[in-house]
Amino acid sequence: METPTEVQKGVALSAKKALKVAGVSQREAAAKTGIPLTTLTRKLGGHTPLNINEIAAIAQATGFTVLQITAGDIPEADEMKATA
Numbered sequence: 001m002e003t004p005t006e007v008q009k010g011v012a013l014s015a016k017k018a019l020k021v022a023g024v025s026q027r028e029a030a031a032k033t034g035i036p037l038t039t040l041t042r043k044l045g046g047h048t049p050l051n052i053n054e055i056a057a058i059a060q061a062t063g064f065t066v067l068q069i070t071a072g073d074i075p076e077a078d079e080m081k082a083t084a
Contacts, residue, residue, distance in 0.1 A: 010072055011069065012044050012050060014068075018062040018064045021076070
């Protein structure tokens with residue numbers, strides 16, 4: 001069973017991957033989500049947890065779903081191209 005800290009870091013890693021695959025920089029994500037850049041950087045680093053509203057905003061900015069981000073179900077960039 002994962003600890004809350006492991007879950008927090010996994011969601012942060014998944015959100016960071018979603019941004020990368022979508023081609024959205026952290027600066028762009030901060031502007032699109034309304035999360036201050038320093039806060040977003042800290043949260044994507046797994047230092048503080050993302051709340052559900054922040055995950056939803058990142059999902060909207062990247063075109064992924066909240067479920068994909070929380071489940072760590074973000075495809076690789078080359079998989080995205082293959083299905084497009």
